[in-house]
Amino acid sequence: MRLSQYFLPVLKENPAEAQIVSHRLMLRAGMIRQQAAGIYSWLPLGWRVLKRIERIVHEEQQRAGHIPLLMPTLQPAELWRESGRYDDYGQEMLRITDRHKRELLYGPTNEEMITDIFRSAIGSYRDLPLTLYHVQWKFRDEMRPRFGVMRGREFLMKDGYNFDLTKEAALHAYNRHLVSYLRTYERMGLQAIPMRADSGPIGGEDTHEFLVLADTGESEVFYDSEITDLRFGDRQIDYADETQCRAVLEEFTSRYARTDETHDEALFAQIPEARRRKARGIEVGQIFYFGTKYSEPMGAVVVGPDGSRQPVHMGSHGIGVSRLLGAIIEASHDERGIIWPEGVTPFPVGIVNLKQGDAATDGACEALYAALAERGLEALYDDRDERAGAKFATMDLIGLPWRITAGPRGLASNTVELTNRRTGETEVLSPADAVERVAAAYAPVKAREYPVAVG
RNA sequence: CGGGGCGUAGCGCAGCCUGGUAGCGCGACGGCUUUGGGUGCCGUAGGCCGCGAGUUCGAAUCUCGCCGCCCCGACCA
Structure with missing residues (x-):
């Protein structure tokens, strides 16, 4: 799902009625x-x-x-x-x-x-x-x-x-x-x-x-x-x-x-x-x-x-x-x-494009998105024309377990960042390796699935 | 259901006491700025002030009634 086309009305401030x-x-x-x-x-x-x-x-x-x-x-x-x-x-x-x-x-x-x-x-x-x-x-x-x-x-x-x-x-x-x-x-x-x-x-x-x-x-x-x-x-x-x-x-x-x-x-x-x-x-x-x-x-x-x-x-x-x-x-x-557990997360992984409109970065993000989809992983791709800070804040708020961050700086050496939402740990690795790591993270989740007709 | 509180722009709030025709921040939109943690500046749009009566020359503001929502308690998946 491309965030620019999704319906995700996030709030920056806390609604008054919510206590917990x-x-x-x-x-x-x-x-x-x-x-x-x-x-x-x-x-x-x-x-x-x-x-x-x-x-x-x-x-x-x-x-x-x-x-x-x-x-x-x-x-x-x-x-x-x-x-x-x-x-x-x-x-x-x-x-x-x-x-x-x-x-x-x-x-x-x-x-x-x-x-x-x-x-x-x-x-x-x-x-x-x-x-x-x-x-x-x-x-x-x-x-x-x-x-x-x-x-x-x-x-x-x-x-x-x-x-x-x-x-x-x-x-x-x-x-x-x-x-x-x-x-x-x-x-x-x-x-x-x-x-x-x-x-x-x-x-x-x-x-x-x-x-x-x-x-x-x-x-x-x-x-x-x-x-x-x-x-x-x-x-x-x-x-x-x-x-x-x-x-x-x-x-x-x-x-x-x-x-x-x-x-x-x-x-x-x-x-x-x-x-x-x-x-x-x-x-x-x-x-x-x-x-x-x-x-x-x-x-x-x-x-x-x-x-x-x-x-x-x-x-x-x-x-x-x-x-x-x-x-x-x-x-x-x-x-x-x-911080969603991997078993229930709305999207398995988020992609943050740090420079929307930059041909190389856009292309790398699209390629990541497609590669993940091929693995059966539907990413939430933040393709909005927003600042990095706003994109990170949104990703942190909605709690996807994994985030791939792609920007011109890293892509110059063919790297992106893979960040774990829970631990905050970030690894720098190639886009292909990032996809592999995310797929591996979800392998146990998929292994626990039980195919049913009604569900 | 007992006790308390609040309804004003999408969200958070001020204004109400002391009536004079509605404001701030965030968000949205446009422009410039720029690009690794909600950038900065300029501008624009957006309100039957919960609803209904009443008092008054005039009500977001005062009075009465109603509705809605929140909090504490009792109750409850």
Whole structure:
């Protein structure tokens, strides 16, 4: 993409309404625009990152064997009366009446609807296990939206639902989700720690929240410092294998890690003092096992191998896709701007032309741009007629992980500069070598991709 | 929903107390300058001063009502 032809309305000054760093940077980098309290337009740069994150979520869901579909944003109130949540959910649920005076609601989650879909089509244990998910906009009419996309009213969320014959099978689904979530967050450059949590309005017995440690987090968390040493890495897991999945769950949940809702001082005190940590965290996902809470009242039953009809065991699992942008920025920025992890960056690399209009420099930049594209790397090429300082400031603000700087001085000896946004380290090398280095930097990112039809 | 605050140019703000017909910086646009960290200078455009009533010869300014947004708290993915 040539910056001269893109839409990137960056701001030099901080908008007054933004209090926390991720909100400020998203506004300044021209990623979002607020349209109402807690409701945002996604401008091109923000949209790109949102879609990158969404794609990773899709890939990891499908790698785990989960099946994508799409449910509507508006739901009939009737479904929610069946589960009893229409009244329980309270003012956070946005209720709408159509021209026929029929009651609708803008879905805050989809347990009822997915259960309805399931019961209408599935009647036999032979169709189990089944996990369906979608990535869809949700609405919760927060009393007080704040922190930009971290606590908006409209938000993009992946929510998935598993259907299993037995509790044991459903717990495997739970474990499988935990594993897939660990891999998902790591691909985004995040460490998200599973913590024992409260089930809230979803209800249920087992639940873990995934938290990204950040000073601006809304939750107070307590954990054993050993947990932050754990990495999922590139290990290969057979998602169908119950033992493997359970082993990962045990590895990642055996140490103390809880939010303030479930914090237990006595248990916490048993950890050696040097390892006790109290911090703040941003919740970026949650998994639940809730058994037959919805299947029983809503009649989602299957005929078992013994011929008896039994309600299915279910769980639900969410990832806050739009909120993740805020969480990633909170966890990865400096005083100059955002620092995107390579897995989610809107563009893999930026090209700064130091002397726009100079034939040799323009030509070298165009050649770089084309060479990168040949490697499957779409650069953001700053071809504006701006001063070097302005171009650097923009690149730093929007946070592309790599920057290639080309000017007449270096090109005289056939060199450009390759700068790492995170470390600030700069190497002087030939344009061809710069392309190779960037390609090499993204090789691990590409290696982690998982080709899917829907994503 | 309790408490507090703010709505004036795309963004950040002043003007309001003490009514007299709107200003500064950044940004945008044009010109000159020049080119490795938001260059310097000159110029131009851009406002139903959130909306509606009222007081007044006259309202951004005073009064009342409404709407919107932000902050603290409670709540929450």
